[in-house]
Amino acid sequence: MGRTLCKLAKNSLSESLSLPLVAGEFVFYTEFTVKKEEGVFSMADKIMEQALEILRHQRYYDSIQGLMGWDLWEGLSKKGQPYRGEVSGYFTRQALAELKSPETRKVVDALKERKPEDFEDIYLKGAAHELCQRYDRAVQVPEDLQVEVRNYTGQAQMVWRDALDKNSFEFYKPTIKGLFELKKRVAEAIDPNRPAFDVLCGTVDEGIDTQRVQQLFAGLKKGIVEIMEQIAPQHEKIDTGVLETPYTHQQRRDAAFEINLLTGFDPDCAHDSQVLHGMCTGVGPRDSRIAISYKGVWGGIFTMLHEGGHARYGYSSNDRAVECGLWGGLSGAMHEGQARFYENIIGKSPEFWRLAYPVAVKHFPYLKDVPMEKFYMAQMKVQPSLHRITADELTYSLHPIIRFEMEKDCFDGKTSTDDFEEIWREKYKETFGLVPKDAREGVLQDIHWASGHIGYFQSYTLGNLYGGQMLHAMKKVLPNFDELVEKGEFAPINQWLYDNVHQFGRAMTPTEVLLHATGEELTETYFLDYLRDKYLNKLRNI
Amino acid sequence: MGRTLCKLAKNSLSESLSLPLVAGEFVFYTEFTVKKEEGVFSMADKIMEQALEILRHQRYYDSIQGLMGWDLWEGLSKKGQPYRGEVSGYFTRQALAELKSPETRKVVDALKERKPEDFEDIYLKGAAHELCQRYDRAVQVPEDLQVEVRNYTGQAQMVWRDALDKNSFEFYKPTIKGLFELKKRVAEAIDPNRPAFDVLCGTVDEGIDTQRVQQLFAGLKKGIVEIMEQIAPQHEKIDTGVLETPYTHQQRRDAAFEINLLTGFDPDCAHDSQVLHGMCTGVGPRDSRIAISYKGVWGGIFTMLHEGGHARYGYSSNDRAVECGLWGGLSGAMHEGQARFYENIIGKSPEFWRLAYPVAVKHFPYLKDVPMEKFYMAQMKVQPSLHRITADELTYSLHPIIRFEMEKDCFDGKTSTDDFEEIWREKYKETFGLVPKDAREGVLQDIHWASGHIGYFQSYTLGNLYGGQMLHAMKKVLPNFDELVEKGEFAPINQWLYDNVHQFGRAMTPTEVLLHATGEELTETYFLDYLRDKYLNKLRNI
Incomplete structure (x- = not known):
């Protein structure tokens, strides 16, 4: 009752x-x-106080939109969706109305006249930057164009699904052409004076220079291919049969959950869900939601570590960042870097598996007859493939690079989307020596372009570079990093990430954070060093 | 990845x-x-159009507050709560700001000058009524008083918990006195010209007349006690041992879910959750969430039917009610009536168990050796008790009556909260012949008063009366009701409830809906008839 x-x-x-x-x-x-919204100042700075209030309100809207997005998977039933669209649309308009109001404009205009040194600290400077950027975006892109993008991408995704069904790029051609053209108009609306592709990538990774990224990627690709060639004979021989076992969903979920806890993950800040896809959404400063994609028996462990990395970055903004409306971490490569650090650099290291293997054995008792090394090497097997999502750690980075190069060449006017199927085939042949047998295995495999995510792929691979560079910097103060992982002593590792990256939330730009944390600008060197040490050294001796 | x-x-x-x-x-x-907010009129009625827009916006706020409330159980982690308070508070204030704005006031003033016959249909009349009522409440109760209530009840619940721990009503005395005084002030702010208790009950059950309720309850009590006396010898002999079995959570959940589906419940409109408490929350017009309280092995079945009844009423408002901002159903007794109709009138009938028993046997194979009748009678056993929540169907109604009488006498100035422990003991002795051994078993058993729910209990028992009266009316057109239930042909039953109650949402008042559906004002007769037929007739012949 x-x-x-x-x-x-x-x-x-x-x-x-x-x-x-x-x-x-x-x-x-x-x-x-x-909570009463009190100013956080000692000095009387009315403008800044107003800015913080507006920004906090915008974050409240972010929070309910985040919650509605999460709920779409977690609770919303099918017939509830149309009304949810109304609710979500209403609050989007409300947030925009406050953001585009004359009051906000006055504040933004005043803030834009300040010099960096006029701000009391990085948080106030960051809040001013965040608010001005949000304001600019809101006014730069006309609402008509926003509506056009929304409608077009909504339609495009249906066309993409049909194209997948028909296994036909031909069918998708006019649509993908339209998508690239439309996003070009968006980029021009935001900044007509910069290359459109840089503008688009910049909405994901602030301050990105795509020419520099191209150089980084060229170096990375070369290095990875060299490693691949050297380890091929060893990895071809690895037998993955040891990973095959019957399992229950509960078993794999409990193993993933418990293994993630080994890394010092705080479950009080992050609800984990058992829906069947991987995602992380930040609903509030101490409120991250992770859902795990359980691909087969073992995938959940790495997804949990990956989403756990996102969640951790999402919930670890310090109090000052929170009160200044800067919680949640930077978008794009920086967030990806945190996720991949826990998923790969920690979660796919032999040291971690020496620690975690007993937990796996507990949940999968058949493993007690399997040496850890055999299990681990089976998990690590490197194999060139046609499919990004299921790629191993070493070859993964090359897949987003292919998409990035295709996008850039197209925006640079060197190619046309009409030729994307053929270009894709050539690039996969050149990179992996493999050719997709059809559109489904090739150019149609990602939904990103259809959903308007053009200028997005680079963040996956850049995230790996961030991870490698952070590891290098961290090892200067924690030379016993490997030993700490093996012993399960994650406190100093987590603290380093907190001190140098996580706590700042969105107060600094990605470039500033990286420089602050590692003392250097982004390079591919350290990630390649890490890969070489792993694949040419550690894994050879297991 | x-x-x-x-x-x-x-x-x-x-x-x-x-x-x-x-x-x-x-x-x-x-x-x-x-969705563009277009008017729903053929005629040009600017005021009404504005009213609908304001009301729809208020419902959007209801939706996000509903979602946040639901998420509190479903997803929000501990450390996410303080920020959630900020977000929720912000949107509460935003909604109130629009509701109390000069624009709304102008619309409300204009609507108040209209006569009932000035409205095109019951939905526009209902929308006008709903908006005026919301507006009035928002301006009647000063924000200071609202804050005082919120703070006081927040505190009071902690005191109540401590009092429970200490098993001491003495400890709770000053607090419960304060609660009743505070709610009296709220009632006076809403309407100084009506008895405070009527005003408070009226915020739950609109248009309630507590003197009339007292008469209804007196008649009901007398009737139930007579039945109790007559069936005591039979029910004392019922052995409930047959209900005892080991079980898994999955087993009881699946049984409850499947049995609920037998009644034509639409899972596409209602997400069911597996958190461990029973509730239903309406997040949108086609979006109800139910969570089930799994008390022991069998409780979940009846909770699922109960919450399913709430959900069904919540998601079955017709399109016109939705577009006029009137989705979700009437609060209080009418909602409770729909829940208890499915839980008890259907869900505890022998006909339903003839239908549902094979499902129970499927999930609990030990039952295949247990005759349905034996299982059913064990579920139905009537036993006077001291505890409302766990009471059987027959005696349940008497428990809320006791609390209602205590509240009414106190507001009428006949008693003081200081004497509530003793009054409680006397009333339980008089009603059930049982005396609680301590405060915990008696006056401290419900949290309602501490949370400010004073003038609330009547809706539980009134809901039973609504159910009985609906059943009576339904049987005039569906004389084969019992047979339909036994055959699992729920379409005509659900259709009757939809046609006569559910579809209207909040367009009419409870009194109007009841009159429309049953042709009569509320009486205790039909529910008593139902109880007599069940306990003195049907259950005697099983």
Whole structure:
């Protein structure tokens, strides 16, 4: 005879301030306080105070949109979707209305006249930057164009699905052409004076220079291919049969959860879900949601570590960053870097598996007859392939590079989307010596372009470079890094990431954070060093 | 290697209109359209159009608060709560700001001058009523008083928990006195010219007349006690041992879910959760969430049917009710009536168990050696008790009556909260012949008063009366009701409830709906008839 929230949710609003939650027969009071928005200044800086208030409000809107996005997977039932569209649309417009208001404009104009040294600290400087950037984007891209993009990408994804069904790039051709043209118009609306592709990539990775990225990627590709050639004979021989076992969902989930906890992950900040796809969404400063993609029996472990890395970065902004509306971490490569650090650099190291293997054995008792080394090497097997998502750690980076190069050449006017199928085939042949047998195995494999994510792929591979560079810097103060991992002493590792990256949230740009954390600008050297040490040294001696 | 939402959630707002969701490596487009808010009129009625727009906006706020409330159980982690309080508080204030704005006031003033016959249909009349009522509540109760209530009830619940720990009503005395005084002030703020208790009950059950309720309850009590006396010898002999079995959570959940589906429940409108408490929350017009309290092995079945009834009422408002902002159903007794109809009138009938028993046997194979009748009678055993939540169907109604009588006498000035422990003991002795051995077993058993739910209990028992009266009316057109249930032909039953109650949402008042559906004002007669037929007739012949 459980009672319900229904009757309460329908009380008048004057009651809703004290709305308790009826759970079964028990009514729990939420004990939330409505925090007064006080200024965080000692000095009287009215403009900055207003800026922080506006930005905090924008983040509240981010939070409910984040929650609605998460709920789309976690709770929203099919027939609830159309109304949800109305709700989400209403709050998008409300947020934009506040952002584009004359009051915000006044604040933004005043902030733009300040010099960097006019700000009391990096957080106020960061908040001013964040607000101005949000404001600019809101006013730069006309609402008509936004609507056009939304409608076009909505349609394009359906065409993409049909093209997949038909296994036909031909069918997709006019649409992908339209997508690239439309995004070019968006880029020109944001900044007509910079190359469109740089502008688009810049909405994901702020301050990116795509020419420099191209150089980095060229060096990286060369290095990876060299490693691949050297290890091919060893890896061809690796037998992965040891990974095959019957399993239950509970078993693989519990193993993944427990192994992730070994890294000092704080489950009090991050709800983990058991829906069947991997994602992380930041709903608030101490509120990350991770959902795990359980591909086969073992995939969940690495997804949990990956999403756990995102979650950790998402929930570790310091209090000052939170009060300045800068929680959640930087988008793009920096976020990806944190995720891949835990997934790969830690989670795919032999040291970590010496630590974690007993947990795996506990959940999969058949492993007690399997030497850790055999299990580990089977997990690590390198194999050139046609498919990005399922690629191993070493070859993975090359897949996004192919897409990035295709996008850049196209925006640079060297190629046309019409030729993408053929270009794709050539690039896979050149990189991996493999040719997709059809469009489905090739150019149609990612939904990103259809959903408007053009200028996005580089962040996957850049994330690896960030990870390698952070590892290098970290090892200067933690030369016993490998030993710490093997012993499960993650506190100093997590603390380093917190001190140097996580705590700042969005206060600095990616370039500033990297420079602050590692003392250098981005290079491919350290990630390649890491790969060489791993594949040419460590894994050869196992 | 799942990708994440994090990086997307941090895109600029101008991007967020077309924000896709990255799930694993797949980006699904949500395909939401931002519905233009067009008027729903043929005639030019600017005021009404504005009213609908304001009301729809208020419902959007209801939706996100509902989602946040649901998420509190489903996803929000511990450390995410303080920020959630900020977010929730911000949107509460935003909703109130629009509701209390001069623009709304102008619309409300204009609507108040209209006569009932000035409205085109019941939905526009209902929308006008709903908006005026929300507006009035928002302006009637001063924000200071709202804050005082919120803070006091927050505190009071902690005192209540301590009092439970200490098993001491003495400890709770000053607090419960304060609670009743505070709620009296709220009632006076809403309407100084009506008895405070009527005003408070009226915020739950609109238009309630507590004197009339007292009469209904007196008649009901007398009738139930008579039945109890007559069936005591039979029920004392019922052996419930047959209900004892080992079980897994999955087993009981699957049985409950499948049995609920037998009643024609639409899972596409209602997400069911496996958290461990029973509740239903309406997040949108086609979006109800139910969570099930799994008390022991069998409780989940009845909770699922109960919450399913709430959900069904919540998601079955017709399109006109939705577009007029009137989705979700009426609060209080009417909602409870729908829940208890499915839980008890259907779910605890022998006909239903003839239908559902094979499903129970499928999930609990030991039952194949147990005759349905034996299982059913064990579930139905009537036993006077001291505890409301665990009471059987027959005696349940008496428990809320006791609390209602205590509240009413106190507000009428006949008693003081100081004497509540003693009054409680007397009333339980008089009603059930049982005396609680301590405060915990007695006056401290419900959290409702501490959370400010004073004037709330009547809706539980009134819900039973609504159910009985609906059954009576339904049987006039569906005389083969029992047979339909036994055959699992729920379409005509569900259709009757839809046609006569559910579809209207909040367009009419409870009194109007009941009159429309049953042709009569509320009476205890039909529910008593139902109980007599069940306990003195049907159950005697099993």
